[in-house]
Amino acid sequence: MATLRGTVERVTFQNDDNGYTVFHVLPEGAVLPVACVGTTPTIEPGLSVVLTGRTENHKRYGPRFAVESYEIVRPTTAEGIVRLLSSGFIAGIGQTRARAIVERFGAATLDVLDTAPERLRQVSGIGPKTLGRIREAWDTQKHLRGLILFLQQFGVSLNMAYKIHKAYGSQSQARISADPYGLIDDIWGVGFKKADAIAGKLGYSPDSYKRIQAGLRFVLEEAAAEGHCYLPAGELTDRAAALLAVERSLVVHSLDHTIQAQLLIGDEGGVYLPHLHAAETRVASMLAAHLAPPGRAAPAEDPAARAWLEAQAARNGWQVDGRQIAACLAALSSSLFVLTGGPGTGKTTTLQLLVGWLRSRGLRVALAAPTGRAAQRMGSVAGTPAQTIHRLLEFHPERDRAAFGRTAARPLDTDVVIVDEVSMVDILLMRSLLDALPPAAQLVLVGDSNQLPSIGAGNVLADLIGSGRVPHVELTTLFRQAACSRIVTCAHEVIHGEVSRFANGPDDNCFFLTAEDPARCLELLIELVCTRLPKRYRLDPRTDIQVLSPMHRGELGTQNINRLLQQRLTTGGVGVTRGEVTFTTGDRVMQVRNNYDRGVFNGDIGYITQVDDEGMVGVQFDAVRAVYDPRELDELMHAYCISIHKSQGCEFPAVVIPMTTQHFVMLRRNLVYTALTRARQLCVLAGNPRAFAIAVRAQEGQRRYTRLAARLSAV
Numbered sequence: 001m002a003t004l005r006g007t008v009e010r011v012t013f014q015n016d017d018n019g020y021t022v023f024h025v026l027p028e029g030a031v032l033p034v035a036c037v038g039t040t041p042t043i044e045p046g047l048s049v050v051l052t053g054r055t056e057n058h059k060r061y062g063p064r065f066a067v068e069s070y071e072i073v074r075p076t077t078a079e080g081i082v083r084l085l086s087s088g089f090i091a092g093i094g095q096t097r098a099r100a101i102v103e104r105f106g107a108a109t110l111d112v113l114d115t116a117p118e119r120l121r122q123v124s125g126i127g128p129k130t131l132g133r134i135r136e137a138w139d140t141q142k143h144l145r146g147l148i149l150f151l152q153q154f155g156v157s158l159n160m161a162y163k164i165h166k167a168y169g170s171q172s173q174a175r176i177s178a179d180p181y182g183l184i185d186d187i188w189g190v191g192f193k194k195a196d197a198i199a200g201k202l203g204y205s206p207d208s209y210k211r212i213q214a215g216l217r218f219v220l221e222e223a224a225a226e227g228h229c230y231l232p233a234g235e236l237t238d239r240a241a242a243l244l245a246v247e248r249s250l251v252v253h254s255l256d257h258t259i260q261a262q263l264l265i266g267d268e269g270g271v272y273l274p275h276l277h278a279a280e281t282r283v284a285s286m287l288a289a290h291l292a293p294p295g296r297a298a299p300a301e302d303p304a305a306r307a308w309l310e311a312q313a314a315r316n317g318w319q320v321d322g323r324q325i326a327a328c329l330a331a332l333s334s335s336l337f338v339l340t341g342g343p344g345t346g347k348t349t350t351l352q353l354l355v356g357w358l359r360s361r362g363l364r365v366a367l368a369a370p371t372g373r374a375a376q377r378m379g380s381v382a383g384t385p386a387q388t389i390h391r392l393l394e395f396h397p398e399r400d401r402a403a404f405g406r407t408a409a410r411p412l413d414t415d416v417v418i419v420d421e422v423s424m425v426d427i428l429l430m431r432s433l434l435d436a437l438p439p440a441a442q443l444v445l446v447g448d449s450n451q452l453p454s455i456g457a458g459n460v461l462a463d464l465i466g467s468g469r470v471p472h473v474e475l476t477t478l479f480r481q482a483a484c485s486r487i488v489t490c491a492h493e494v495i496h497g498e499v500s501r502f503a504n505g506p507d508d509n510c511f512f513l514t515a516e517d518p519a520r521c522l523e524l525l526i527e528l529v530c531t532r533l534p535k536r537y538r539l540d541p542r543t544d545i546q547v548l549s550p551m552h553r554g555e556l557g558t559q560n561i562n563r564l565l566q567q568r569l570t571t572g573g574v575g576v577t578r579g580e581v582t583f584t585t586g587d588r589v590m591q592v593r594n595n596y597d598r599g600v601f602n603g604d605i606g607y608i609t610q611v612d613d614e615g616m617v618g619v620q621f622d623a624v625r626a627v628y629d630p631r632e633l634d635e636l637m638h639a640y641c642i643s644i645h646k647s648q649g650c651e652f653p654a655v656v657i658p659m660t661t662q663h664f665v666m667l668r669r670n671l672v673y674t675a676l677t678r679a680r681q682l683c684v685l686a687g688n689p690r691a692f693a694i695a696v697r698a699q700e701g702q703r704r705y706t707r708l709a710a711r712l713s714a715v
Contacts, residue, residue, distance in 0.1 A: 036067055288715040324350045336443050367382055382418075452674045513528075585611055590605050
């Protein structure tokens with residue numbers, strides 16, 4: 001066994017699941033770093049370490065130090081102190097400031113930080129505000145040390161230790177010891193496997209009630225992420241038994257006790273998380289209250305409204321048919337109404353007519369959509385401002401969740417609420433919207449029932465239509481102007497199960513470029529985004545062209561495509577590295593979780609406008625500028641390529657879609673339809689025509705377990 005002491009220069013790979021890390025350490029007094037490998041989850045650049053292990057000569061990677069054990073220590077050299085302070089571990093200190101501090105205080109720097117931090121005012125550029133940030137960060141770092149040592153035995157990464165400390169503070173060790181499974185709910189990024197591994201090392205029995213209860217809840221949370229409001233009891237039991245590797249009878253017994261304790265809700269053979277059961281039943285009861293009782297005759301048509309609508313359409317030169325006028329009249333005579341239709345079928349014109357009539361009668365109309373981009377588009381076509389649903393409801397942050405200023409106690413000041421892109425609205429957001437709806441207000445829901453359902457739990461739009469209780473008009477006529485767009489006609493062919501033929505003519509706006517081999521498809525995709533499309537159509541590849549992939553992993557998944565496009569499209573900007581990913585000024589990025597403190601939500605797209613000397617990253621989203629600490633960058637991913645699911649509610653000037661049999665498991669008709677309809681001016685599919693045909697013919701997606709339609713039908 002040998003000992004290696006030095007400073008971690010860089011981390012080239014780290015597996016968050018098991019802590020296996022590949023990193024480079026610069027030994028004290030050496031010039032060249034040493035490659036190291038081992039299970040070292042708390043290793044990060046800038047830390048001083050003492051490693052114990054053996055030198056080995058790997059056949060492929062050459063000489064490296066295989067770590068058996070390690071210890072994080074305080075650096076003793078000036079360079080080591082600079083690396084520690086500038087690693088991003090201490091907010092308020094970047095590379096330049098770290099050197100200035102060490103030049104002033106030398107080897108005594110860490111003692112100054114410990115005992116007399118006010119002396120840092122002697123360093124140029126450090127004022128009272130910066131000093132306060134540094135003191136707070138250094139105090140946190142000191143408290144973190146004990147937690148890191150405690151968590152090191154469990155393979156918890158340094159970044160995760162930081163999140164735990166941020167949530168639990170000085171009670172971190174006590175709370176983890178008392179209930180390691182609480183980490184799943186309290187700390188974003190901790191899954192069941194990690195919490196379960198900690199619990200095992202703390203002595204929890206594999207068949208303990210607390211472990212099985214946590215497993216049951218985790219399975220339901222995973223199901224909710226798949227879109228389910230509940231799982232049948234048998235399926236839940238099977239999934240949990242497989243996850244926990246325990247006898248099914250133990251899971252059945254624990255499930256019964258968990259339901260009796262109302263930690264989970266049993267309802268007609270299904271098992272719900274309590275908040276989802278409450279949301280589904282509440283949505284059903286509120287919608288029922290807005291519906292006309294069965295058997296009641298529909299209100300008579302208003303002749304004045306029909307005359308106004310037809311005259312307004314003629315005045316503006318809009319193409320309309322009887323179904324659009326009928327949709328407007330039905331909406332005006334219904335307290336709850338659903339309007340659906342594909343691209344080019346006149347939803348926009350119908351919305352303009354409806355809003356125009358309502359405003360002409362002096363009614364207050366609120367327009368909303370699930371995303372900022374969808375709201376912008378809705379407002380531009382309706383001629384009146386629109387907001388996101390969250391902003392309409394005046395959200396304000398509470399601990400890791402949304403609380404709304406508009407509720408049943410303080411309803412919206414409006415007569416009519418019109419919501420677009422309703423296919424994206426999940427059961428929780430629908431509950432919040434209905435809670436804030438005044439009892440006498442009308443609610444008009446607009447969407448495309450052929451698009452993918454919401455990312456969150458529920459299938460609200462499909463359930464409303466499927467209940468047979470909600471007044472609904474579907475627009476189906478494809479108007480002449482829209483029929484001139486090959487994007488629109490291709491989308492309609494796809495949703496009707498017809499495998500489109502692509503002429504790839506000079507005047508087309510929807511193309512299929514064949515690349516049978518995935519490697520060639522990837523090469524073609526990069527060429528299209530970076531060279532061919534910008535040159536021919538004068539598009540900016542960073543802002544105008546969006547790649548949409550069916551999957552995240554693999555050669556043609558979002559992760560690999562993002563890596564390659566970032567290499568080509570960002571050069572010379574200031575960057576900060578987190579793990580294997582570097583975020584650079586100018587990068588297009590996406591928020592991947594709801595962050596109510598910042599006012600940004602899962603799926604929001606923005607651009608990095610600033611990376612400062614301390615590694616703080618500024619991102620400009622549509623209406624919000626958010627700043628991220630280096631340890632919070634796991635909330636962002638590059639967005640040159642995003643998943644088709646994440647693209648819902650957005651439109652882009654140009655869309656490029658890889659389509660290969662590598663994506664076989666995800667190829668479904670509504671997936672391709674959703675991707676096609678994200679393109680406003682130009683759409684290019686690239687890949688294997690057979691994969692496209694498979695997707696078009698695969699109509700059935702995964703069934704979602706919801707009971708909203710049944711609850712409404714029973715009213």
